[in-house]
Amino acid sequence: MQSTQINIENSSNIEGLNEVENKPKKKLSYTKWGYIFIASFFVIYLIFTLVPQLLTIYDSFFDYDPFSGILVTDAHPEFCGFLNYQRLFQENALGVIEIYQTIGNTLIMWIIGAIPQMVIALILALIFTSTRLKLKGTGFFKTAFYMPNLIMASAFSALFLMLFSQIGPIYTLFKDMGWIPEHFDFVVNKTSARLMVAFLNFIMWFGNTTILLMAGIQSIDESIFESARIDGASTRRVLFDMTLPLLKPIVVYVLITSMIGGLQMFDVPQVLTNKAKNSGTRTIIMLLNDYLNMKNYGRAGAISVILFIITAVLSIFVFKTINKKEDR
Amino acid sequence: MKKKILCLAAVAAVGLAAGASLTSCSKKEIFHIYAWNTEFQGYFNKYVSDEKNNDDSNAVHHLNGVEVKWTITPSDNGAYQKALDEALANNESFSEDEKVDMFLAEADYILKYVNSDATLDVKTAYGVNDFSQAYKYTVDQVTDTSGVVKGASFQCCPAGLIYRRSIAKAVLGTDDPTEVQKHVATWEKYNETADLMAAAGNKMTASFADTYRVYSNNAASPWVKDNKLEVPAFVNTWMDQAKDQLDKGETTTYGVWDGEKSAEFKKTGKTFCTFGPAWYYNFCMGPAMGNGTASTAPDETKDNYSPDHTWGDWAVVKGPQAYFWGGTWLLGAKGGNNTDLVGKTMNAFLKDEEILKKLVVDDGQFSNNKKVNGAVATENETQKKGNGFLGGQNDTKIWVDMADSIVVKNNTIYDQLCNEGIQTAFGKFLKGELDSKEKVLPEFYADIARSYPTLVIPSSK
Known part of the structure; x- marks a missing residue:
C-alpha cells in the first residue's frame, strides 16, 4: 500500500501536476467489472423472461376471440377480470374439470416415470462408483446410458408411435399373441399411453440422473468410507448410514429439477398422443398449448399463472425441507 | 500472434461477407405461397413455373424469374389456419421476402378468409375476370357476403x-x-x-x-x-x-x-x-x-x-x-407484392387449356374448366381410352356428369x-x-x- 502511494507521489512530482496531490487517495476496485459481467444475464433475463412473464399475467385478464386478426380485425381483447380463471375451473361436457384432470395426468405420468428412474439411477451410480467392484469400461456404459438423452424427444416419440401403430411390429406381436383386445390402440388407451409416456421419459432421463448421482457420490470424501471399512462397517450400513444421507442434497436437487421438468411435460405426450386426443395423457402444458393454438391467450395465460404458482410452492416446500434437515 | 490476428481477420471477413449476402438476400423479390401440403406445389412446379418440372434437380423454382418460396404447415388440429392467421394479420409489416403473396385454403374453413379484409378481390387486384368455364360452386365458395370474388380453385371435386x-x-x-x-x-x-x-x-x-x-x-x-x-x-x-x-x-x-x-x-x-x-x-x-x-x-x-x-x-x-369433397382454392393475400404472379397463377389454372388438359390426362385430375373437362371426356369416349390407373376407364366423363349439380x-x-x-x-x-x-x-x-x-x-x- 505504501509503495503505491510513494509511486503516485513520485510520478506527480515528476510531471509537476500539483492538482493530483489534492485528489483523494485512489483505491483500486474491481467491483464494477463484476457487475458489468453479470449484467448481461440480467439484461437478457429482463427482456426475454421477465417482461414476457409479466405480459402473460396481464394477458390472463383479457378475453381473446379465436377469430381475432382475421375476421375480427379491429376489436381489442376485452378486459374480463378473473373470468379466464373462473372458466378454467368449470366442468366440461363430460363433467370433468380439465385443469385438475391435466394436472393429475402430469403428476401420474411423472411419478410412474420418476420413481424407477431414481431407483435405477441410484443403483447404477452406486455400482459404477463402488471402489470394491472397480468396474472396467464405465466410460462406455455412462455414454450408452446418456445416449437416449441426445435424441430429440419428439423424434423418440415419433419412433415409438411407429413401433406401436396398428401396422407396427409391436402391435402386430401383441395382437398375434392375443395380449390385446380387438381394435385396441396403444395411443388411444389411457393406461398404455401413460405407460409409454412414462417409459420414454424414463429412458431419456435415467442416464442423466445416474451421472448427477455419480458426481454426488464421488464428491463424498473417500477417507470417511475407508475409516468406516476399517471399523468393520458392512456395505449395507455404509450405504444406508453414510452414502445416502451424504447424498441427500444431490438427490433433492435431482428431484426438484425432475419435478419442475415433469410439470412441464409436453413433447413426448404431444407427439405420441395429441392426434388421438387422449384425455388420459393430456398434460397441463398440452392444455395450455391447445388454447394457444386457438389464439386464446387469456385462458393460456391463466394456466401459466396457475402453473407458476404450483411450481413456486413446490420448490419452496422442497427447499425448506432440505434446509431444515441440514441444520440439525 | 501474427497468425492469430490473420485468423481473426479472416473470420471477420467471412462474417462480413455473410452479412452482406444476407442483406442482399432480403432485398430480393420472392413469390411467397402458404399451403398445408405439397399437392398444388407439384402441379405449380410442373406446369406454371419457369422450370416446368417437379424434379428434385431444382432446389428452387421461379416464376417470371422471381424465386418461389413455399411455407408448408400441415393442417391437423387447425395448425395451418393458425400459421396462416398470424402471417396474414402481420403481412403488411413483413419484410419483402416474408410477405405472403398467395395462399391455399380448403372448403372447411375458407369462409373465414373469404369474408375477411386479409384477402383481395381477384378481379381488381389480380386481373382474374374470366370465370365463364369454372364450375359455379367453385366461385360461390369464394364469393364474400357482398358479392366480391376472392379466389379461384384449380380443381373441381x-x-x-x-x-x-x-x-x-x-x-x-x-x-x-x-x-x-x-x-x-x-x-x-x-x-x-x-x-x-x-x-x-x-x-x-x-x-x-x-x-x-x-x-x-x-x-x-x-x-x-x-x-x-x-x-x-x-x-x-x-x-x-x-x-x-x-x-x-x-x-x-x-x-x-x-x-x-x-x-x-x-x-x-x-x-x-x-x-x-x-x-x-x-x-x-x-x-x-x-x-x-x-x-x-x-x-x-x-x-x-x-x-x-x-x-x-x-x-x-x-x-x-x-x-363432393375438398378442393383447393388459391387466394391472394393483402399486402403481398407480386400481384402479377398471383394473377398469372390463378389464370393459368382457370383457363390455360394446354396446362389443364395435361392436368386431366396426365395427372388424372378433374380441372376447374368445363370446356377442357368436356373435351377430354368426349375424346376419351371416341378414342376408347381413359385413366390407366382405373384400368382405362373414362372417369372424366363420370365427373363431368356429376360436377354441374354440386351445390355448396x-x-x-x-x-x-x-x-x-x-x-x-x-x-x-x-x-x-x-x-x-x-x-x-x-x-x-x-x-x-x-x-x-x-x-x-x-x-x-
Whole structure:
C-alpha cells in the first residue's frame, strides 16, 4: 500500500501536476467489472423472461376471440377480470374439470416415470462408483446410458408411435399373441399411453440422473468410507448410514429439477398422443398449448399463472425441507 | 500472434461477407405461397413455373424469374389456419421476402378468409375476370357476403366410390362399372354388398370414416347456427352404419388419413372400396399408384418402384350418394407484392387449356374448366381410352356428369375442427376407450369448447 502511494507521489512530482496531490487517495476496485459481467444475464433475463412473464399475467385478464386478426380485425381483447380463471375451473361436457384432470395426468405420468428412474439411477451410480467392484469400461456404459438423452424427444416419440401403430411390429406381436383386445390402440388407451409416456421419459432421463448421482457420490470424501471399512462397517450400513444421507442434497436437487421438468411435460405426450386426443395423457402444458393454438391467450395465460404458482410452492416446500434437515 | 490476428481477420471477413449476402438476400423479390401440403406445389412446379418440372434437380423454382418460396404447415388440429392467421394479420409489416403473396385454403374453413379484409378481390387486384368455364360452386365458395370474388380453385371435386376391380370380379362376378354401380346404388345395396364382401373374407372399406364425407357434404343443416353448436342429423346415421360394419368385420378403426389405411390399397390388401374425388388417386392411394400416373404405367426401372402396386385394378362409380369433397382454392393475400404472379397463377389454372388438359390426362385430375373437362371426356369416349390407373376407364366423363349439380350449402367457419373432432371422438369409442356411444358427443363437445370457447355448446347431461 505504501509503495503505491510513494509511486503516485513520485510520478506527480515528476510531471509537476500539483492538482493530483489534492485528489483523494485512489483505491483500486474491481467491483464494477463484476457487475458489468453479470449484467448481461440480467439484461437478457429482463427482456426475454421477465417482461414476457409479466405480459402473460396481464394477458390472463383479457378475453381473446379465436377469430381475432382475421375476421375480427379491429376489436381489442376485452378486459374480463378473473373470468379466464373462473372458466378454467368449470366442468366440461363430460363433467370433468380439465385443469385438475391435466394436472393429475402430469403428476401420474411423472411419478410412474420418476420413481424407477431414481431407483435405477441410484443403483447404477452406486455400482459404477463402488471402489470394491472397480468396474472396467464405465466410460462406455455412462455414454450408452446418456445416449437416449441426445435424441430429440419428439423424434423418440415419433419412433415409438411407429413401433406401436396398428401396422407396427409391436402391435402386430401383441395382437398375434392375443395380449390385446380387438381394435385396441396403444395411443388411444389411457393406461398404455401413460405407460409409454412414462417409459420414454424414463429412458431419456435415467442416464442423466445416474451421472448427477455419480458426481454426488464421488464428491463424498473417500477417507470417511475407508475409516468406516476399517471399523468393520458392512456395505449395507455404509450405504444406508453414510452414502445416502451424504447424498441427500444431490438427490433433492435431482428431484426438484425432475419435478419442475415433469410439470412441464409436453413433447413426448404431444407427439405420441395429441392426434388421438387422449384425455388420459393430456398434460397441463398440452392444455395450455391447445388454447394457444386457438389464439386464446387469456385462458393460456391463466394456466401459466396457475402453473407458476404450483411450481413456486413446490420448490419452496422442497427447499425448506432440505434446509431444515441440514441444520440439525 | 501474427497468425492469430490473420485468423481473426479472416473470420471477420467471412462474417462480413455473410452479412452482406444476407442483406442482399432480403432485398430480393420472392413469390411467397402458404399451403398445408405439397399437392398444388407439384402441379405449380410442373406446369406454371419457369422450370416446368417437379424434379428434385431444382432446389428452387421461379416464376417470371422471381424465386418461389413455399411455407408448408400441415393442417391437423387447425395448425395451418393458425400459421396462416398470424402471417396474414402481420403481412403488411413483413419484410419483402416474408410477405405472403398467395395462399391455399380448403372448403372447411375458407369462409373465414373469404369474408375477411386479409384477402383481395381477384378481379381488381389480380386481373382474374374470366370465370365463364369454372364450375359455379367453385366461385360461390369464394364469393364474400357482398358479392366480391376472392379466389379461384384449380380443381373441381365431384367424388364417388372407387373400387378394386379384382375383388369386384371375385365377389360380385363383374368389374364393369355399370354393373358394380347397381350393387352400391343405395345405402341398403351398399350394406348388402358389404356383407357379401365380409363373407368372402374381404373388407368393404379400410376406414370407419371413409363414408363420413359422403354424409357430411350432403348435410341438411350446418354445424353451427346462431353461434350454437348443433350436431347435424347425418352424424347419427353415419355412426350407426360405421359401428355396425366394424362389428361385422367389414371395416377398420383406422382414420381416413392413416398410413394403415392406405397400406390396404396394396396388392396384399383385402379392401373392396374407398370414397373420393379425382385428387384422391394421387394423394391418398400412393401405394396403389406405385410410381405410375393416369397416363403412364408403373416403371420397374425407377428407384421408387414397388411391386405391391395395384395400378390398373381400380375403377370409379357414383356410389350410393353423389357428393363432393375438398378442393383447393388459391387466394391472394393483402399486402403481398407480386400481384402479377398471383394473377398469372390463378389464370393459368382457370383457363390455360394446354396446362389443364395435361392436368386431366396426365395427372388424372378433374380441372376447374368445363370446356377442357368436356373435351377430354368426349375424346376419351371416341378414342376408347381413359385413366390407366382405373384400368382405362373414362372417369372424366363420370365427373363431368356429376360436377354441374354440386351445390355448396351449410358451410361454416367451424367445419374443419367439427369434422375432425367428431371422427376422433367416435374413433375413441370404436377403439374401446369410451365405454358407450352416448359418450361420443360429450367427448366431442369438450373438444370443441376448448377450441371455440364463445360457441354455445349443447348441455349433454
